[in-house]
Amino acid sequence: MSLLQSLYLPLRLSWRQLRAERARLLAAMAGVMFACVLVFMQIGFRAALFDSATALLSAMRAELFLMNPLTTASFRPEPLPRIRAQQALALAEVRQSVPVYMAQVTWRNPESGTRRAIQLVAFDIESDAMGFNGLAALADRLKQPDAVAFDRRSRPEFGDVGRLLAGQPGTPLPVQIGGRQMNVMGLVDIGPSFGADGNLVLSETNFRRLLPNRSVANVDLVALRLQPGADPVATQARLKALLPEDVVVLTQPELVAWERRYWEEATPIGFIFTFGSLMGLIVGMVIVYQILFSDIAGHLREYATLKAIGYSNGYLARVVLSAALLLAVLGFVPGAVVSAVLYDVVGSATFLPLGMSWSRAGLVFGLIFGMCAAAGLLAMRKLRDAQPADMF
Amino acid sequence: MADPVVLEEVSYAFGEGELRRAVLRDVALRVMPGEIVLLTGPSGSGKTTLLTLIGALRAMQAGRARVLETELAGAGEGQRRALRRRIGFIFQNHNLLGFLNARQNVAMALELQAGLTERERLSRADAMLASVGLEDHRHKPPSQLSGGQRQRVAIARALVGDPGLILADEPTAALDKASGQEVAALLRRMARQRQVPILMVTHDPRILDMADRIVTMEDGRVVPALPAG
Ligand SMILES: Nc1ncnc2c1ncn2[C@@H]1O[C@H](COP(=O)(O)OP(=O)(O)OP(=O)(O)O)[C@@H](O)[C@H]1O
Ligand SMILES: [Mg+2]
Numbered sequence: 001m002s003l004l005q006s007l008y009l010p011l012r013l014s015w016r017q018l019r020a021e022r023a024r025l026l027a028a029m030a031g032v033m034f035a036c037v038l039v040f041m042q043i044g045f046r047a048a049l050f051d052s053a054t055a056l057l058s059a060m061r062a063e064l065f066l067m068n069p070l071t072t073a074s075f076r077p078e079p080l081p082r083i084r085a086q087q088a089l090a091l092a093e094v095r096q097s098v099p100v101y102m103a104q105v106t107w108r109n110p111e112s113g114t115r116r117a118i119q120l121v122a123f124d125i126e127s128d129a130m131g132f133n134g135l136a137a138l139a140d141r142l143k144q145p146d147a148v149a150f151d152r153r154s155r156p157e158f159g160d161v162g163r164l165l166a167g168q169p170g171t172p173l174p175v176q177i178g179g180r181q182m183n184v185m186g187l188v189d190i191g192p193s194f195g196a197d198g199n200l201v202l203s204e205t206n207f208r209r210l211l212p213n214r215s216v217a218n219v220d221l222v223a224l225r226l227q228p229g230a231d232p233v234a235t236q237a238r239l240k241a242l243l244p245e246d247v248v249v250l251t252q253p254e255l256v257a258w259e260r261r262y263w264e265e266a267t268p269i270g271f272i273f274t275f276g277s278l279m280g281l282i283v284g285m286v287i288v289y290q291i292l293f294s295d296i297a298g299h300l301r302e303y304a305t306l307k308a309i310g311y312s313n314g315y316l317a318r319v320v321l322s323a324a325l326l327l328a329v330l331g332f333v334p335g336a337v338v339s340a341v342l343y344d345v346v347g348s349a350t351f352l353p354l355g356m357s358w359s360r361a362g363l364v365f366g367l368i369f370g371m372c373a374a375a376g377l378l379a380m381r382k383l384r385d386a387q388p389a390d391m392f
Numbered sequence: 393m394a395d396p397v398v399l400e401e402v403s404y405a406f407g408e409g410e411l412r413r414a415v416l417r418d419v420a421l422r423v424m425p426g427e428i429v430l431l432t433g434p435s436g437s438g439k440t441t442l443l444t445l446i447g448a449l450r451a452m453q454a455g456r457a458r459v460l461e462t463e464l465a466g467a468g469e470g471q472r473r474a475l476r477r478r479i480g481f482i483f484q485n486h487n488l489l490g491f492l493n494a495r496q497n498v499a500m501a502l503e504l505q506a507g508l509t510e511r512e513r514l515s516r517a518d519a520m521l522a523s524v525g526l527e528d529h530r531h532k533p534p535s536q537l538s539g540g541q542r543q544r545v546a547i548a549r550a551l552v553g554d555p556g557l558i559l560a561d562e563p564t565a566a567l568d569k570a571s572g573q574e575v576a577a578l579l580r581r582m583a584r585q586r587q588v589p590i591l592m593v594t595h596d597p598r599i600l601d602m603a604d605r606i607v608t609m610e611d612g613r614v615v616p617a618l619p620a621g
Contacts, residue, residue, distance in 0.1 A: 002506070009503050020491030305487040308449055309549075310477030310504050388476075389449040391483055392440045392561035392593075 010318035011326070017295070018323055025330075028291040032331020032368060033338065035284025039277045039364050040339035040356075041346070046273035047360075048352040052193040053263050054256045055353075056121065059190065061131045062098065062223035063232040064239065065255045066247045071220075073262040075119060075195030077102050079218035084247050088222065091238055093230035098129040099219035101207050104196065105178035109159040116157055118177070119196035122207030129223045132201060133189035141172075141185040142203050146210075148177065152187040153351055154198025162187055178210055192351050194263065222247075281367060285375045288327055292320060292379035300386050308388035317380050324376030328369045335368075336361055394461060396557045396589050397423035397446055402455035404441055415441050417612040419455070423557070426587040428580060428602060430594055433609035439593045440561055442609070446591065447479055447559045448472035460556045477504055480550030480588070482560035482579070486542040488534040488549070494521060495530040498549045505553065520548040524578060540571030547579055551586070558583060560592040564599060576602050 018025050057074060066088065068078035085097040101122040106115045123129055125142045138149050150161045161184055164173050172183035177200065190199045208216070226235055232251050239249045250258060264270040296303065303316055340356040347354035404416040415438045423429050431439050444450045446459055448467070457464040462475045488497045498517035502508055508516075521530055524544040534542050543563060550558055563579070564572035576599035583590050600606060608615040 005503075013500075016496070017489075017491050299490075301485075301487055302489045305483070305489075306500070308447070308476060308481055309501055310473055312473060389444045391449065391481075391487065392443055 006315070007318065010315055011322040014319045014323035015326055017299070017319075018326060021295075024291060024295070028288060028327050029331045029334070031284055031287030031291070032327050032372065033335040034287075035280045035371060036332050036335025036364060036368050037339050037342065038280030038283075039367055040336070040360075041342060042273045042276040042280065043360060043364065044339075044343055044354045045352070046270065048347075048354050049194050049269060049273075050260050050263060051353050052191055053195060054259050055191045055193060056119075056196075056199070057252070057256050057259055059131045060100075060129060060223055060252065061225070062129055063226045063230075063252065064094075064224040064236055065250045065252065066222035066224065066239075066243070067250060067255070067258075068246070069248045072266060073195055074102060074221070074259055075104065075193070077220035079215070079220055080222070080247050082217050082219045084243055085219060085222045087243060088224055088239060090242065091235065093226050093235045093238075094224050095227045095230075096127060096129070096225040098123050098127045098223040098225065099204070100129075100221040100223055101204065101214075102220045103207075103211060103214075105210065107158055107178075107198070107200070108176035109157065110161070110164060110173060110175050111159040114157070116197065118154070118158065118198045118200055120200050120202060120207060120210070121190075122202050122204050123223070125201075125203045127225075129225060130201070134186065135188045135201060138186040138188070142201070142206075144183070144185070146180070146182045146206060147172070147185045147202065148175075148182050148206065149186055149188045149201040150184045151190040151192075151199035151201070153189060153191040155192055155351055158198045180210055182206075182210070191353065194269065277367075281371045284331075284368070285371045288324060288372050288375035289378050291327070292323060292376060293382055295323065296320065296379060296382040296386075301391070303383060303386035304388050304391050307386060308391050313383065316383050316386070320380045320383065321373065321376045324372040324379075325369065328365075328372035331372075332365050332368050336364070339364075393425050394458075395422050395424050396460055397421065397591060398456075398458045399442075399446070400456045402442070402445065402452070402457055404438075404445060404450075404453050415612050416445075419609075419612070419614055421607065421614060423589050423591050426584075426589055428583060428590045428592070428604045430592050430600060430603040430606045431609060432594060432600075432606060433615070437609040438612045439609055443559055443561055443591065443593055447481060448475045477553070478556050480553070480555035480558040482543075482546050482550050482558065482563045482592075484562045484565050486534065486539075486546040488542060488545055490534055493531050493533050494526060494537065494545045494548075497534070497545055498552050501549045501553045516552055517548070520552045521545070523582065524548045538571070539567050540575055543567060543571075543575045544578060547575070547582065551582055551588070554586070555588060558588055558590040558592075560590065560594075562594055562596070563592065564594065564596050569598060572596060573598055 066084050068080040070078040082099060085099050088094050088097050103120045104117045105120055107118040108115050125139050141147055142149060152162050172185050175182055175184055188201055192198055236249050236251060343354040343356055399419055399421040402416055402419045405412050405414045407413050433439055445452060452465045460478055495514060495517045498520055499513040502513040518530060521527055524547055526544055529537060529541060564575055567575060580602040
């Protein structure tokens with residue numbers, strides 16, 4: 001028997017066997033599909049969490065950052081002395097030093113009047129240190145007193161600010177922020193994260209008006225923009241030597257990784273999603289195992305007959321494994337389609353960046369494939385009960 | 393040509409130690425080329441056990457056995473499996489695969505042979521089904537065939553690979569009188585055409601007349617031979 005035949009013929013046999021019992025096949029497919037959707041959702045949420053948690057930092061247009069080493073996550077910054085921003089300018093490579101202020105305040109929904117915490121991101125708007133979509137067009141108007149820009153991707157609980165603004169073109173929308181009357185001048189794009197349901201962008205001056213009790217000597221983050229051609233890593237080393245221990249100097253990828261590590265390690269969130277994926281795979285494996293096992297148990301005489309007429313254990317093992325892999329494919333395809341639809345539905349309901357990608361589909365297929373193969377290997381042990389000597 | 397089945401001093405016991413029970417004692421048996429031998433005897437006399445040893449479905453314990461030129465004493469699973477492929481088995485229950493139709497069942501016996509295309513397998517299966525009178529039932533699963541028809545499919549499956557020996561254990565026991573005789577006659581005719589020897593266990597007195605020779609067993613021993621008829 002050629003290699004191709006020795007793989008194809010058992011595959012065909014197991015397909016004929018699966019096909020003969022529609023109800024059992026559908027049950028097995030549903031089991032695999034269930035596992036598939038569960039894993040897709042868990043992995044999707046996990047990735048969306050980490051992506052959204054770092055969206056704000058990723059949008060900053062700076063090569064190096066100064067941060068208090070005690071800061072664990074950007075939504076809860078520890079302050080650092082403002083003087084460090086000036087000290088950094090001592091290096092010729094540093095072109096611009098932009099203090100960034102971050103805090104959470106309450107926002108009153110302009111439609112319903114309910115209150116909710118919103119993230120403030122404040123800096124010198126003219127510095128051009130933030131790459132948020134829509135910000136450039138608003139830069140001038142944000143210099144007016146009490147002006148803010150609202151993140152259009154904030155959760156809907158903050159009110160439909162986009163529609164209200166569109167209803168009164170050219171006129172700012174008055175809102176209550178932290179007990180003060182402020183004006184929404186327009187919209188920018190940032191996106192909510194697990195730490196912040198919504199964002200407001202404003203100038204340093206307006207931030208001080210809103211939170212007059214904050215010490216003027218402190219900032220939350222310093223974004224350093226380097227001269228064209230300056231090497232960020234070499235500059236980072238020089239800054240570390242120059243500045244005291246009360247600040248860390250991070251490149252942008254390091255800053256993003258710092259934030260990400262908080263969510264991965266210091267919160268149970270990363271673990272929860274990994275655990276959820278694992279549970280899905282285990283449940284799926286048990287279902288597939290049950291189906292394959294009862295398939296073998298119900299066809300023991302037939303397997304024993306095949307052994308009696310000269311089929312090898314290896315051939316029958318390939319029949320069982322083929323069945324497992326057919327179930328993997330048959331369950332994965334509808335599972336991936338359902339997951340893509342769910343990504344859309346859940347993504348638009350939660351404003352999380354959920355989306356299907358080829359690499360993720362490949363990863364999940366690999367997991368489902370492994371799950372089914374493991375179930376097949378476990379079920380295969382039942383083949384030993386097929387004794388050709390008992391056939392007569 | 394050497395005799396297809398030659399047994400000498402074959403003994404077999406089930407169980408270990410205290411529970412050890414001898415089932416076959418010094419059995420000698422010979423089947424000659426093209427010969428049809430029926431094996432009878434009371435229940436529990438060891439007929440089926442003997443058949444499973446000859447069919448290489450069980451490992452030998454004591455004695456010498458040569459089946460289709462293969463020495464069975466000390467043969468490993470691989471050797472026994474290779475021998476099984478050259479034997480046509482017919483069981484009391486047809487043991488067809490329920491999810492395959494008649495021609496697919498017959499073709500299964502050919503899938504182990506190298507060098508055959510799917511087309512060749514199916515046309516040989518069709519020819520074999522036609523010669524057992526089932527050309528119109530090729531596409532039916534076993535569940536849509538009568539008991540006699542199923543057993544005829546089983547005969548086609550046993551014969552399609554051109555075996556050197558047919559082993560059958562009470563192939564007519566599950567059938568009524570008419571279809572039992574029909575199946576026995578068919579098996580005899582097909583074996584004669586192809587010059588295939590048959591060793592068949594049966595209790596069925598209605599089919600004893602098909603034999604060239606009848607061997608009777610009692611309590612694990614072969615009773616000295618009677619002339620056929
Ligand atoms: N797998 C087994 N384990 C233990 N004992 C067995 C086994 N198979 C058969 N025996 C015993 O061996 C003896 C011979 O059995 P065997 O099946 O060969 O008889 P038989 O002549 O075919 O009987 P029958 O006409 O009823 O089919 C019986 O006493 C039986 O109980
Ligand atoms: Mg018996």
